Amino acid sequence: MSVKSITSAPVRRERSPLQALVVVTLLTGLGAGLGGMLLALLLHGIQHLAFGYSAAHLVSSESFLQGVSGASPERRVIVLTICGLVAGLGWWLLYRFGKPLVSIRQAVKSDDPRMPMLSTTVHAVLQIVTVALGSPLGREVAPREIGSALAGWLSRRAGLSVADSRVMVACGAGAGLAAVYNVPLGGAVFVLEVLLGTFGWKALVPAVATSAVAALVAQAGLGNEHQYLVPSLTLNASLVVWAVVCGPVFGVAAWAFTALTKHARAQAPKDWRLPVLSLLNFAIIGVLAMHFPQLLGNGKGPAGLAFDGGLSLSLAAMLLVLKVVITASSLRAGAEGGLLTPGLANGALLAIVLGGLWSMLWPGASLGAFAIVGAAAFLAASMQMPITAVVLVFEFTRVSHDFLIPVLFAVGGAMLAYQACVKWVPALQASLGLSWSGASKAR
Structure with a gap:
């Protein structure tokens, strides 16, 4: 040979x-x-x-x-x-x-x-x-x-x-x-x-x-630069307790987001409908971006604003809802891309909302600190990679290692809640389906 x-x-x-x-x-x-x-x-x-x-x-x-x-x-x-x-x-x-x-x-x-x-x-x-x-x-x-x-x-x-x-x-x-x-x-x-x-x-x-x-x-x-410029943040008891309490909330939200995006991807066309739906989808996103330029791109912008504490609760809530909707709609229209940075942004935005409400009861922690912890928890649960998520968030932001404590608490709670949703939500849906079927037959 x-x-x-x-x-x-x-x-x-x-x-x-x-x-x-x-x-x-x-x-x-x-x-x-x-x-x-x-x-x-x-x-x-x-x-x-x-x-x-x-x-x-x-x-x-x-x-x-x-x-x-x-x-x-x-x-x-x-x-x-x-x-x-x-x-x-x-x-x-x-x-x-x-x-x-x-x-x-x-x-x-x-x-x-x-x-x-x-x-x-x-x-x-x-x-x-x-x-x-x-x-x-x-x-x-x-x-x-x-x-x-x-x-x-x-x-x-x-x-x-x-x-x-x-x-x-x-x-x-x-x-x-x-x-x-x-x-x-x-x-x-x-x-x-x-x-x-x-x-x-x-x-x-x-x-x-x-x-x-x-x-x-x-x-x-x-260049040797990190992804996000984060101001100096401090750790306190309010943030740690919030991480324990709200960690499961991020897990449930991550499960819902994952279920939504999986369904959207599964329904995406690959025939002549793909160009039509894609054009319509992104044109609508462009109209939304006339008023909310933060929506454009993979989510790095709103995540950075959240880490910097530059978002109000109302704006964070609005961006969160719109980001989830346009992410799912883009997948449904047939576009392709990852969900790592979008998941990070969703977690940070949700954390601003939850953290802002928490601060009304127990002030002391900054909104940026809440965003760091929430981003790690949501990313860990949504992509089922707790260790990787923690490492990525710390490499992205170069935040102090003191934040490992609340981050790990939140990630642990989010992972447990996500797995609980995976186990119990289908069983609950099946149960409700049987009940509805039975009710229909009775009628």
């Missing part, structure tokens, strides 16, 4: 050579870092062009929220209408002419953990473009998909075993997350807790290495 044929069809081994594992690990981290950096720069470039701010700089001190707030209301409507056209036509064409998409979770569990490179790349770029144009969904799935697709391709070329290939595909996703948000520890923990479900050293070493390399590479183009 020729060298060329061996290169084109590597033998899959039961055990991978150490040298091959090391090379694939380093190349996955490097590739995911470059991919995450380029996607982030693409996002910034489209945002600046679409809304007309910081035109001379891809990475600037002016935030997206400042940019869209400075744009005219009419411009917001036009840009969101364009977003609807791009989303609708883009995904409709991808579903019609592209290879079937393979999710990261599917790839990690597959005997052939590869993802179609071209279709996955188009899918990722569409997410970045639409989020840049104002879609309320998250941008974190795109770099994760690019990292996973690259890792799967590298693993295949290196002839890694199926088990090691699965690990590398998961590590590629974590590295993409680490790169785009500058969260090296969060990316690694996401791999171990969410994708692989193990902290064994065979998974831990490549997860940590790929995320660290990716974050370091991405910093070359994006």
Whole structure:
């Protein structure tokens, strides 16, 4: 057999050579870092062009929220209408002419953990473009998909075993997350807790290495900055007790949000209706953004305002309701994107409302402190990743480690309440259904 044929069809081994594992690990981290950096720069470039701010700089001190707030209301409507056209036509064409998409979770569990490179790349770029144009969904799935697709391709070329290939595909996703948000520890923990479900050293070493390399590479183009600028916050007894009391509330809210978004995704069309619904959905969001520019984007804006204590209770409540509605409607219309940052924003907004009411009974804690704790609790429950959520919130905000106490109390309560909803709500619905059926028969 020729060298060329061996290169084109590597033998899959039961055990991978150490040298091959090391090379694939380093190349996955490097590739995911470059991919995450380029996607982030693409996002910034489209945002600046679409809304007309910081035109001379891809990475600037002016935030997206400042940019869209400075744009005219009419411009917001036009840009969101364009977003609807791009989303609708883009995904409709991808579903019609592209290879079937393979999710990261599917790839990690597959005997052939590869993802179609071209279709996955188009899918990722569409997410970045639409989020840049104002879609309320998250941008974190795109770099994760690019990292996973690259890792799967590298693993295949290196002839890694199926088990090691699965690990590398998961590590590629974590590295993409680490790169785009500058969260090296969060990316690694996401791999171990969410994708692989193990902290064994065979998974831990490549997860940590790929995320660290990716974050370091991405910093070359994006800078070593954290996602949110949080003022100095203090811990007190009021906040701790509130975290214990309200933790379960975040769990119930997270369960409801998850059920809503799952239903919306399941109902999303992939035929000719997708462009029509997408255009209508985003045009309506544009009209709403004429009065509430905070709605645009993945939720980083309102989350930042919440952490900074810059929201009133009434505005936070209004933004929370509208964010949930437009997130679900965008998924229902067929748009794609993540729910990490939207979930973080929902938790922060809900915390402002609950914290503001709590302060009327027991003053002392700042609204920003409530928002930090609530964001972690909602994110942990909605995505079922308590450890990852805690790590991400602390890496996002660089808040004092003193906040671990109320955050852990709230996350624990939220997780318990979420699991209770998973267990008891279907049983309650079934019971009510039987009762209603019985009542109907009696009539």
